[in-house]
Amino acid sequence: MNANHNTDDDHGCDSALGRNPAEDASAAKAPASRTERDCANGGTRDRARGGGSPRPRCFTAISWILVAVWAAFIFFMSANTGSGLSNDLGFFSSIYRVLDEMQTQLLGPDADAINSIAHFCEYAVLGVLFANALRSHMPLRRAFVIAVVCASAYGITDEIHQLFVPERMCDPVDWVVDTLGASLGAGLLFVVLRARGAEGRTARREP
Template identity: 35%
Template sequence: MTEQTGESGWRRFAAYWGPVVGYAGLIFYLSAQSHPDDDLPSLFGAVNDKVLHALEYAGLSGLCYRAFRWGVPGTAASRAVVFSILTASLYGVTDEIHQLFVPFRESSWQDWLADVTGSMLGAVAAHRLSGMTWIAPFLPGVRSR
């Protein structure tokens, strides 16, 4: 078996894409709550809803960047910023559609725009951080320069 299809290939895939799937699942869970404000700590209550959307999707996009950059070979790795922005933004669309079916929740294009903004910021931040030598020990497969 080659490394791509062997056990180590699956471990690599799970190591990079598992956090993306887990984080997306957390977003789905939070979106399924009818009264999310009741479940948030009071610290978040004072923060604008759009800022929370942007932060939430910056995290998703950062994880997507990590997965595309080091979890897949070829073109996807070289275009990790673009693919992570697209992936997180498209997930934002599905999240807004999902909220249409949740009682007492509403969907809006402004929320999605905040998701896209956060996705862009997260991907660019992850790209910038990955180039810093002090962070290399925390990113498997990255050698410090």
């Protein structure tokens, strides 16, 4: 009797609150919406891609801003003439003169290793930034490949740009160095993130 009485009271409370117990039960058994499934599985899918936890929009926005800033820096450096690099850029010119003196002493006055090293370092950073931004939109492996392609394409535009800068020239060798630098930078990011993902999976399996 008490059990039946309590059940009747429960149904009475549901009716008073405007709830239908049958509807509540159906809602509990209903499959989750696509959005809910995406939220629940987003971290798993992202970890499987090698990218760690889901990244917020601010991360993506900042990542692309860094790509744009660094690309603008490369454009700025390419827009300077040889004499401008030596005298007109303040701190950068001081570093350039020191490196140029070291190069002359070690390799002779006709050597131009500084230019190649600068190109390699600039595009290694660009490769890292491109890969880091692209991994918000695609699996890490694909982000690595597209990052190298984008950085290499930007290197082509950079060499074309130098055709119009006094004392500068378009050099295919520089483009090859740019592509190698971007490949190294994006590749290092790929290896580091994959290693971090593997460590995370190992830690989760441990009791």
